[in-house]
Amino acid sequence: MTEFATRIRRATMAEHREAETRSFISRLMSGQVSYPGFAALTAQYLHIYRELEAAAASMRTDVIASGFADPALDRVPSLEADVAHLGSAAVQPLPATLRYVERLREHCHTSPAHFIAHHYVRYLGDLSGGLIVGRSVARTYGLGSGGVAFYSFAGIADPKAYKSAYRERLDLLPSVFSPAELDELVAESQLAFRLNAAVFAEMGDRHPAGMAAA
Numbered sequence: 001m002t003e004f005a006t007r008i009r010r011a012t013m014a015e016h017r018e019a020e021t022r023s024f025i026s027r028l029m030s031g032q033v034s035y036p037g038f039a040a041l042t043a044q045y046l047h048i049y050r051e052l053e054a055a056a057a058s059m060r061t062d063v064i065a066s067g068f069a070d071p072a073l074d075r076v077p078s079l080e081a082d083v084a085h086l087g088s089a090a091v092q093p094l095p096a097t098l099r100y101v102e103r104l105r106e107h108c109h110t111s112p113a114h115f116i117a118h119h120y121v122r123y124l125g126d127l128s129g130g131l132i133v134g135r136s137v138a139r140t141y142g143l144g145s146g147g148v149a150f151y152s153f154a155g156i157a158d159p160k161a162y163k164s165a166y167r168e169r170l171d172l173l174p175s176v177f178s179p180a181e182l183d184e185l186v187a188e189s190q191l192a193f194r195l196n197a198a199v200f201a202e203m204g205d206r207h208p209a210g211m212a213a214a
């Protein structure tokens with residue numbers, strides 16, 4: 001790993017640690033979220049990824065951002081199948097989800113730096129901790145492939161290799177973005193973590209610790 005990938009990882013390390021150890025996701029991993037809570041989280045993700053992937057579609061014509069906007073990452077079809085399976089298709093977005101979606105809508109269709117920041121936070125996370133979370137929730141709620149499609153990437157055979165190639169693309173950004181744009185990207189990735197954290201906090205308020213059984 002060289003410069004820019006290291007920089008963005010370091011800049012979001014504290015936020016990441018918080019997500020790993022204290023958030024709704026860490027409670028989910030220790031089996032302390034009810035089935036409706038898990039189903040509602042999946043519905044929140046669908047609202048978020050619809051906007052993120054609409055932005056990815058806009059970005060496919062951008063010479064820099066298109067390198068990141070790989071359709072093999074798309075989560076919306078999986079999330080639609082999951083919410084149908086889990087019975088949470090009608091769950092409305094939380095206020096924090098609306099704020100996250102609004103931020104994506106405002107900046108990520110037109111600014112490659114903002115788009116890449118949000119893309120990095122979600123998809124590199126999905127290809128890392130997300131795979132571990134997926135195995136854990138499948139076990140907790142006794143789900144086979146239905147309900148947990150979001151957590152696996154049928155189009156990506158080797159997530160580790162994919163992440164290495166992704167980090168190489170991040171490392172090339174200093175040759176195409178100005179220092180100000182790079183700073184903006186780093187700041188936006190920190191904001192993206194905070195927007196996620198706010199969704200987890202509201203999920204936690206609405207779904208206090210309970211038994212995981214379906």
Ligand code: HEM
Pocket residue numbers: 005008009016019020021025026029120121122124125126128129130132133163193196
């Ligand atoms: C309990 C929850 C989580 C666990 C156990 C976890 C675990 C991990 C692990 C083990 C890695 C390192 C993978 C590697 O080096 O290849 C990683 C990376 C990452 N995670 Fe998480 N994670 C969690 C939650 C999250 C959340 C909620 C987000 C964002 C919303 C996130 C975003 C990321 C990102 C962006 C990376 C890539 C860091 C980099 O190498 O640049 N993670 N995660």
